[in-house]
Amino acid sequence: MEKFTNITGVAAPMPLINIDTDMIIPKLFLKTIKRSGLGVNLFDEMRYDDDRNEIPDFVLNKPAYRDAEIIVAGDNFGCGSSREHAPWAIKDFGIRCVISTSFADIFFNNCFKNGILPIVLPKEQVDLLMNDAEKGANARMTVDLEAQEITASDGTVVPFEVDAFKKHCLLEGLDDIGLTMAKEASIDSFEASAKTARPWV
Template sequence: MEKFEKLSGIAAPMPLVNIDTDMIIPKVFLKTIKRSGLGVNLFDEMRYDRQGNEIPDFVLNKPAYREAQILVAGDNFGCGSSREHAPWALADFGIKVVISTSFADIFFNNCFKNGMLPIVLPPEQVEVLMKDAEKGANARMEIDLEAQTVTASDGEVFHFEIDPFRKHCLLEGLDDIGLTLEKGAAIDTFEASASQARPWV
């Protein structure tokens, strides 16, 4: 998993509330266990018509937001089923940060496990950032994980809270496997000791 420290990127506004995981990545695309290749189907039913053509009015189809790395979303983002494919699809598209007033718990946890940063801010601050995102590609936001700040394009700064352990994992690029490998020496020592104590195992 890549380390997450700072990000300066384009933010796309998605003010819809209750965007669920089936909207993020419809169930028809859940046949794969690979984390790559899902970005093309992100928000598929909102992004394409029945013939597979892009819907020009959808935010991520607009030229200003095709390279968006930040999503400013409405309340209760990621609700619905527990599918981990939802953060996989967002990450594969290039989204590294989602800002909202609230997230569904399972989606929120899955973001951290996949190197994404979900940021919870009060409604009035999300509204400011939503309007900032509506300015298009020239309005870049800055995310500083170490300082726990979001800086709008006009320089206004908002502070966000994050669990210290999750912050550490993102800063160091540690997923569950990485955390286990950090304990490699201790695991080797235990296995050697256990092998001597119980050679019949």
């Protein structure tokens, strides 16, 4: 998994509430088990019309936000079904951080396992960052995981909380498999001892 230390990039404002996982990646695109290639279908029904033409008014189709790395969203982001394809699509598009007042639990935890930092903030701070994001491509935010701070384009610093273990995993680029492989020496030692003690297994 790609490490997350800090990013400085464009933040896309998405003030809608209850953006669910079917909006993030419609069920039509859940046939794959690969984590790559889903970015083009992120928010598919919001980005494209029935003829697969881009809808100009959708935020990620606007020139200022095509390369966004951060989303500032409304309440309850990632609700709905527990599809892991949702964070896969977000990451594949290039988004590394989502900021909201609240997230659905399963989506929230899936983000950490896929190299995305979900940040929960009080509404007044999300509103501040939403207003900053609405300034366009010249308003670049910095998200510093080590310092646990967001710096808006005007220099305003917004601190955030993050679980210490989840922070460690993001900083080190450790998903569930990575965490297991970090114990590889202990696992090998246990298996060697078990083989000696129970050769019939």
